[in-house]
Structures are given as structure tokens and as C-alpha cells.
Amino acid sequence: MSTQNSNIPSSAGNSGKAPGEAVGIAILGHGTVGREVLRLMEEHRDALEHRIGGPIEVRGVAVSDKEKHRGSVPEELLTDDAMTLIQRDDIDLVVEVIGGIDYPRRLLLTALQAGKSVVTANKALVAAHADELAEAADRANVDLYFEAAVAAAIPVVGMLRRSLAGDQIELVSGIVNGTTNFILDAMDSTGASYDDMLKEAMALGYAEADPTADVEGHDAASKAAILASLAFHTRVNYDDVYCEGISHITAEDIAAAKAAGQTIKLLAICQRISDESGQEYVSARVHPTLISRDHPLASVDKSYNAVFVEAEAAGRLMFYGNGAGGDPTASAVLGDIVGAARNKVHGGRAPGENTYANLPVADFGQVPTRYHIDMEVVDKVGVLAELATFFAERGISLRTVRQEERGGHARLIVVTHTALEADLAQCVERLKESTSVKAVKSVLRLYSE
């Protein structure tokens, strides 16, 4: 076996502080989260210093426009030159709450190379560039913390990195985007359309003016990449995640789910799978999912988040809470600041990136899934037999078939047993081509553990 940390020079990075010497902190960004972090650090300074075991001092707050923040940040801390701030000798710890990818990436790589530990809440950055950030942290023997990047104050990162470090994780599935959960929950409880509930979410501040990143699943896909990397000790990037949003979900889909004792949730699903030869893969995907109302994830309402974990020894665990918002995100950032500052004071490093397992990431087509297909078919004898052969030809067995008369044509709802995604998708294409099928109204995947 080899270790990631074996070549670290002992002089660099987290080698401890002289008693009484403060840990110098730079905060990059002064938006909703940055302001709350600064406020809580002031209000609870004494408690935080006790928990850290030494003094801390905020020595700079970097913003893009100083005029805008004059008054809310002490003048002597305010700067618009983040790059100079993070390289100052009196800065030990850089907290990034700006957002975006390229600019914070340059800043954090520079900070890590200069021996500063980093705390970031930036899921897009971590999902896209965890590799080089982790490598820079390893080389400098400093910490890279990002609890706030996934599900805000729900401590999933710490749980995967530490608490379950002795277990083998089989599955991590979760509701990790508050906007889409709000919309789907509202559609479920009111029967309204997607468009109406998106407008409602915007009016209430749960969705942004451009909701694309949320409703098309991109935000959840970033989080799925991070969760899968941690759970399976394997690098999973944003581009490895299959991603499908909720904008095509109709009120009729929701009603049909309800009638069958189910609901539709946008789930991030990270799974360890094996093929017939026993080769192990990891899979990370985000898509709307039919889930039984009995499952703990089904009852997660409003904009709440929840992450469900199944591990070999621990069994089933669930974590639930506020997955977004200034205060919960600030709580996670502050927890990371305490951890990173402790290591600056006492020496030692947090468990870092560890992708030793290096499992292949499965193509989505190779992933076992289950389909719920709702179609309009011609109302004549022999249709069911014809369509059933499409499934049989691909080795897909059917779990339930339900046919409803609807004046002149029939509605056919098919639920399959588990099969490979590629076979199921091909089968749907074949159904669409058949003259016996008037329309494939909806195709939804079912949750299975």
C-alpha cells in the first residue's frame, strides 16, 4: 500500500503555532454567507477560540467593489485585491464564499501553494477541480475543507470522510437541491403545474431569476460528484454525472405517482455496482425518481434537503436539514474554520482527498435502473402482445402492466423490473417508432436500493 501524504516536508503547512499567536483569517466574499460568517465569528469569538484552542483574527475581507461594502466591514480589513491578501505572511487560513469557478480556482490554488489552509463553500469549484486543489493541499501539508459545498449545515462531508471511514458505503442518495424539492413538493400537495410552482418558488425566493442550474439538475450534479468521490474513494467529476432535471415533469406525472402511493423527487444517486463478471463500478446520476411514500426521503418537504446512506455495517442512515441559505451555510463554514484553525494551532491534518480505490465510473447505459412508462396506445386486440415483445427481446421483464380505456385509444402504464439503462432506453425508442403507440407520455425511473 502507499499513502498520499508520505512525502510531505514536516516543516511546511500545519506545523503548529507558538502559544498565543493568532490564526490569521482572510475571507473572500461578503455576500449573504460571508456577512453571516463574519457576524457569527464576532458574536461567538470567545467560544470559537476555546474550541480551537487558540486565538483567531480576521485580517482581511476581499470584495470586488469596496464602495458597496464600506460601513459593513471595518475599513482596515476591506480590500479589493484578494490575490495580494491571500499571500500575506499573516494569513494562515483562507475562507472562500465568492462562487464561480475560474477566479476562485486561481485564488485557492495560490493560497494552498503559499501554505494557507482553505475553507470553501463552492460546490461547482470542488466538483470541477477537486483533483488539483487536493494535490496542492497535500503538497503544502495544509487542509482543504468544503462541508458547506454539499447540503449546507447537514454534515455529510464530515460523515463520509470521518464517521463512516471504517465502513464500506454501498449507496448515497439524496435530495440535495432545495429549489427543485420545493417545486416538486408544491406540485405534489397542490396538483398545480411545473410552470406555476416555479413561479411560486421565484416569488418566495426559493428559485433564482435564471433557475436553470437548479431545475436542470446541474447544482445537484455537482453535489453528486462530490458525494460519490468521498463515498467511494474514487475521483468522480461533474462531467461523469448523468444529469436530468425536472422541467419536463407534468401535473399528470405527479397525479399518477400519487395514485400509486409514490411521489417524485429529484434525487442524486451515488451507487457502487457490479457487473456480471464481478467488476465493481461507481455510478453517479441525478434524475427525477419515483419513490414510495413510505421511504424516509419521500417525506422531505419544502426546500429541506436529506441524504440517505447505506453502508455495509452501519446499515441505513439518514441526515436531514436545511440544505441552503445564508445561516446554515455559514454554520458549515464556521465548523470548517474551527477544524482548520485547530490544525494550524496544534498541528495535524484533516483527512484529505483519498481516491485510492480508483474504481471505474460506469457509463450510464450500464447502470441497472427501473422504468415507469406511461403511453397512449391504439385500442385494438394484440397491441399488448406486440409491445411486450419489445421488452422481451431485450431481456427486460415487466413487473406490472395496467391498461385503461379512454374512448378510441387506451392508456398503458408499464413498470419494469431492474434492467440496464441502455436496454430500457432502446426499448423506449422502439416503442416510439411503433405504429401501435400514439404517444409515450412520460418515462420515469423508479427508486430501488
Add this chain to the structure above:
Amino acid sequence: MSTQNSNIPSSAGNSGKAPGEAVGIAILGHGTVGREVLRLMEEHRDALEHRIGGPIEVRGVAVSDKEKHRGSVPEELLTDDAMTLIQRDDIDLVVEVIGGIDYPRRLLLTALQAGKSVVTANKALVAAHADELAEAADRANVDLYFEAAVAAAIPVVGMLRRSLAGDQIELVSGIVNGTTNFILDAMDSTGASYDDMLKEAMALGYAEADPTADVEGHDAASKAAILASLAFHTRVNYDDVYCEGISHITAEDIAAAKAAGQTIKLLAICQRISDESGQEYVSARVHPTLISRDHPLASVDKSYNAVFVEAEAAGRLMFYGNGAGGDPTASAVLGDIVGAARNKVHGGRAPGENTYANLPVADFGQVPTRYHIDMEVVDKVGVLAELATFFAERGISLRTVRQEERGGHARLIVVTHTALEADLAQCVERLKESTSVKAVKSVLRLYSE
């Protein structure tokens, strides 16, 4: 401010290992949990060593009767002399899964004094002697881990120690005993009596032959002491915890709760409270509690555990999973082994005991609670007015009063607003003395956040 760790000699304890040198592990106990820990360590050795960053080796397994375990433990590891094993120079880490208090206390104090880090699953020991164990760990600059002592694989200890280290915790309430939750859940779903469902729990292996520690709340009280200590950075011992079990709960209580949209759970409640002068206290208590079926804790069924946390910035969080059993407990023990071994390899220490806040523990009488009182009263004019004065005299306001005729006498159910426990308890004594009250059938506290 002062720190607990300021006088640690840098040479002692977790000062790092030479590359390739294994972390030597002694396991004390070879029951359900010990066997599973040993099995998982063998099965996942390669993965664990990658996560630790260096090799590990189990160098001894101590049992009370070697004959009993011959065959299931390699002969060269088996010993009945735990005291000698833990002091050997080739042991770095002692894992205690024996149970009991006095004997493991002596062993673990000796191990810590000898510079070994300790992982224990022993809630009774930690609840009773965390003080001296933590002090011994601090003096030797080694780690004391006990994730498995509370709610097994649900990582509440790590969450309170690390993830929420930057936040102020207001409340920790939880279902932390699987036996009592199984019994109450079974009473709720079947309408059966306590005695019948206790027998059922015994038959299914959810309750021990002597169920006292579970059903009288002692086990939950140990966990409440540990949770309150961690949440409020204040020493709370087992003896500080008010403790009331579930053996007096009747099928009628459960039925009445159900009719009111509630259920009864045995909750451990750890709360930060303030008196009128603004003085802060902590309170830790265990008692049967009426809780609305809408609350996430109400839907925790069977022998599952769940811990609910409310923090200033994070808001409401809930953690749910298997709170007992060999496998989930072993998962938590292994997570701790990885953490403690990492620090032996790389240097550094886990956040230890930190009771800097040192808040006073409130007398139970000073804690704000709410009562649900069910009584039989004489059916005559003026009774309600008479009884209402008992409450009014103590400044207790009533939220609802419900009266039911029952041929010759009346049933009166009173739900109070929040008042001090001592005033409520005195009021119940006064009711019992009144000639207008035939019997006080049940007194239950209501959950309020």
C-alpha cells in the same frame, strides 16, 4: 481565554510514526461488537490502511475466558491479561468493547497514562467518568474517541464535536434507546399493553432478560449526559440527568395521545435554558414525552434511533439510523479506529473534551415544561372552577381543558402552557389531595422546542 491543551509536551502521545511502522491495536472484549470489529478489520484491511495512511496490526485480543474464544481468535493474539496487553510497547491504540464501569475504567486510565489512544463504545463509563478519562488523554496528548457510545452508527458525537463546532446549539433531543422505542411503537400500532409489548420485545431480542436499564431510562440517561456535555461544552454527568422510564405508560395513555394527533416517545432532551435574570443553564432529562405526529421524531419506528438538533445558524437537523446492534456499533468503532490511527501515523489530535463553558446544570424543578394531566373527577357543578384555581395560584395558565361524562363521574383532561416543572409537580400533588379528584390517571410532559 485559556486552552485545555496548552501544556502538552510535544514529545508524548501522537507525535507521528516512522514510515511503514504499523499502528499496534489491542482489542478488549470479543462479544458481538468485538467479533464484528475484528472481522471487518480483516476484510477491509487494505481500504482501512489507505484511509489511515499507514499500516495497522491487531496485536492482542483480551477476553475473560480464553477457552471460550479459542478458534475464533488467532491463538497468538488471545490473552486473558488485558492489563499487561494494554501496557505493551507495541500497542498504540486500545479498543474497549467490554462494557461495565469499574474494570474498563481502570484499564482505560492505565492505557491513556501509558500514551495509548483509546476508542470505547462504553456509554455508562463515558457518562460516569468522562472527566478523568479526558484529563488523562489530555495529559498524554492522545485521543479518546467514543462515537459508538451514543446511537451506534449515527454519527452524533462527531457531528457535535466537529461539524457544529462553529455554531451555538440550543437543543438536542432524541430517541436514543431502541428497546423502549420498539415497545412504545408497538403499543401505538397495536393498542396492546406495556407488559405484552415488553414480552414481545424480549421474544424478538430487542429487550434483555433484565430490561431495567432500558425501560427505566438509565441507558438513555447515560447518552443524554454525553450529548449534553458535548453540545454545551459543560460537564454533565449521569447523576445530573432527570430520568423517568416508560413502565408506567398504559394502553389508555397511548390511545389518548393518538386521539389527539400525538404519540408517546421516550426522549432524551438536552436544552440550553435561561431564567428571568438571563442566567443560562443546561438541562438534561429523559422522560416519556407526548409529541405531535407531524414532528420528524414521531415517525421514528421500531428500534430505530434519531437525534434532532437545533442550532442558532444551522437551524433544525435530524440524524436517523440503527442505534444499536453489533454491526452498526462496529461501524462507529471502526470509524474511530481510523481517526485515532490516522493521528498516530501523521501526528495531531482529535478535538477532545472541552468543558470551557461550564454552565450550571439546572435543577429539574427549574426547567420549563408542559403537562398533560388526565384525571377522574367528581361530576358536580363547580369542580372545574375549584381545580382551575390550583393552577392559577401557581401562575400556570391552561391551554385546553376537556371534560367527558362517564356515568357518575367525569374525566377531565388538562393541557397546560409552559411553566416550571416544580410548580407543575406541586399542582399535581394538590390535585391528588382534593376530594373533587377521584384519581390522577396519568401525567405526561409535552414536547416543545
